[in-house]
Amino acid sequence: xxxxxxxxxxxxxxxxxxxxxxxxxxxxxxxxxxxxxxxxxxxxxxxxxxxxxxxxxxxxxxxxxxxxxxxxxxxxxxxxxxxxxxxxxxxxxxxxxxxxxxxxxxxxxxxxxxxxxxxxxxxxxxxxxxxxxxxxxxxxxxxxxxxxxxxxxxxxxxxxxxxxxxxxxxxxxxxxxxxxxxxxxxxxxxxxxxxxxxxxxxxxxxxxxxxxxxxxxxxxxxxxxxxxxxxxxxxxxxxxxxxxxxxxxxxxxxxxxxxxxxxxxxxxxxxxxxxxxxxxxxxxxxxxxxxxxxxxxxxxxxxxxxxxxxxxxxxxxxxxxxxxxxxxxxxxxxxxxxxxxxxxxxxxxxxxxxxxxxxxxxxxxxxxxxxxxxxxxxxxxxxxxxxxx
Amino acid sequence: xxxxxxxxxxxxxxxxxxxxxxxxxxxxxxxxxxxxxxxxxxxxxxxxxxxxxxxxxxxxxxxxxxxxxxxxxxxxxxxxxxxxxxxxxxxxxxxx
Numbered sequence: 440x441x442x443x444x445x446x447x448x449x450x451x452x453x454x455x456x457x458x459x460x461x462x463x464x465x466x467x468x469x470x471x472x473x474x475x476x477x478x479x480x481x482x483x484x485x486x487x488x489x490x491x492x493x494x495x496x497x498x499x500x501x502x503x504x505x506x507x508x509x510x511x512x513x514x515x516x517x518x519x520x521x522x523x524x525x526x527x528x529x530x531x532x533x534x535x536x537x538x539x540x541x542x543x544x545x546x547x548x549x550x551x552x553x554x555x556x557x558x559x560x561x562x563x564x565x566x567x568x569x570x571x572x573x574x575x576x577x578x579x580x581x582x583x584x585x586x587x588x589x590x591x592x593x594x595x596x597x598x599x600x601x602x603x604x605x606x607x608x609x610x611x612x613x614x615x616x617x618x619x620x621x622x623x624x625x626x627x628x629x630x631x632x633x634x635x636x637x638x639x640x641x642x643x644x645x646x647x648x649x650x651x652x653x654x655x656x657x658x659x660x661x662x663x664x665x666x667x668x669x670x671x672x673x674x675x676x677x678x679x680x681x682x683x684x685x686x687x688x689x690x691x692x693x694x695x696x697x698x699x700x701x702x703x704x705x706x707x708x709x710x711x712x713x714x715x716x717x718x719x720x721x722x723x724x725x726x727x728x729x730x731x732x733x734x735x736x737x738x739x740x741x742x743x744x745x746x747x748x749x750x751x752x753x754x755x756x757x758x759x760x761x762x763x764x765x766x767x768x769x770x771x772x773x774x775x776x777x778x779x780x781x782x783x784x785x786x787x788x789x790x791x792x793x794x795x796x797x798x799x800x801x802x803x804x805x806x807x808x809x810x811x812x813x814x815x816x817x818x819x820x821x822x823x824x825x826x827x828x
Numbered sequence: 829x830x831x832x833x834x835x836x837x838x839x840x841x842x843x844x845x846x847x848x849x850x851x852x853x854x855x856x857x858x859x860x861x862x863x864x865x866x867x868x869x870x871x872x873x874x875x876x877x878x879x880x881x882x883x884x885x886x887x888x889x890x891x892x893x894x895x896x897x898x899x900x901x902x903x904x905x906x907x908x909x910x911x912x913x914x915x916x917x918x919x920x921x922x923x924x
């Protein structure tokens with residue numbers, strides 16, 4: 440972020456950061472986040488909040504339950520002063536106001552947002568980073584101008600290969616700025632938008648107000664928040680958050696091993712995955728508990744840029760699979776609800792599993808391949824369930 | 829006699845360790861705040877090499893560590909790879 444209009448906000452932010460007590464801000468105090476329901480707290484400053492799996496039981500996730508991931512402290516944005524700068528390889532650079540953006544044709548779509556590190560907590564050996572389990576994923580309906588319209592309006596040079604996005608957030612000390620590049624083929628896709636609303640209301644500050652990039656099907660890191668500038672460029676950004684972070688090895692790595700730097704590729708579309716929401720979880724030590732009879736099982740399945748065509752459920756650890764019923768909402772970039780009425784054959788301990796298949800024929804592995812940064816976990820979930828009369 | 833000697837040696841070593849760990853806890857409260865809360869470290873479970881890499885990264889980003897040995901001893905004691913993970917806290921609803 441380089442716009443002078445944000446200087447004041449930045450100073451305030453710095454002042455509040457420096458003025459913090461030396462301990463964690465909330466140590467010993469109840470954790471409460473305005474506008475959020477009960478969330479699993481990975482970090483409180485800046486907030487990194489996971490949705491408890493049982494709470495993700497609707498097609499659109501209410502903002503109150505939508506997961507939160509922030510790398511850098513949230514900027515304070517003055518909406519009246521806010522401008523979106525379009526620059527770089529364009530013939531008509533521009534600084535647009537929020538009103539300018541609202542006057543353009545608005546495109547609306549539901550899309551699932553998943554952090555690339557969702558499920559990192561399941562990798563062994565453990566890797567550094569937020570130890571997300573399964574709830575760093577949510578779905579909203581997003582609306583705003585198409586990125587292609589904005590770039591076209593600015594007179595995009597056909598030779599530009601990436602657009603680079605910067606938000607109003609900045610890091611303290613020598614912390615790198617959060618900057619991401621997106622290849623032009625995805626920028627110009629008609630479903631890639633600069634969202635001004637989330638579930639029909641202006642995007643809340645914690646989710647990127649006033650403008651957030653929506654890159655349907657791609658990892659959360661691509662969905663830049665608090666966007667202030669879009670720069671058409673001949674090559675991708677060289678900063679930490681694009682050139683180093685969010686890389687996945689194209690050659691599989693032994694658990695605990697290292698990837699060769701030349702094998703690391705930028706994560707783009709997310710893999711096929713499913714989770715249970717009911718029951719939300721269960722282990723041998725603390726199983727989900729049921730009475731004999733009919734047990735409603737439910738969950739979610741999604742697959743980056745592909746559709747979900749099938750979800751199967753097993754109650755015996757994967758020996759026998761039965762088709763689950765898919766929800767009626769079927770959109771390319773959004774998760775699909777699924778449910779299955781399970782009748783346990785009797786009392787006992789069962790291992791429930793679910794596995795999704797997408798329109799490209801991809802399905803889930805038993806365990807996701809280990810990788811040094813713990814990205815793209817999509818292993819088949821196993822839930823311990825105890826049926827007792 | 830030998831057993832007593834060994835035992836007192838072990839106890840002395842542990843006392844030295846816990847003094848170092850206490851120093852490390854104070855070091856964390858000095859060097860690891862400002863950019864994020866300490867909670868982000870509390871969910872990690874890393875080996876010595878893992879924590880060394882993490883500290884190198886934080887120093888590159890602007891953290892100033894006075895007593896690295898003590899900080900490492902503390903981080904390994906509380907958040908080493910063999911320490912069982914603690915359940916994540918659930919926030920109280922703040923909606924509406």
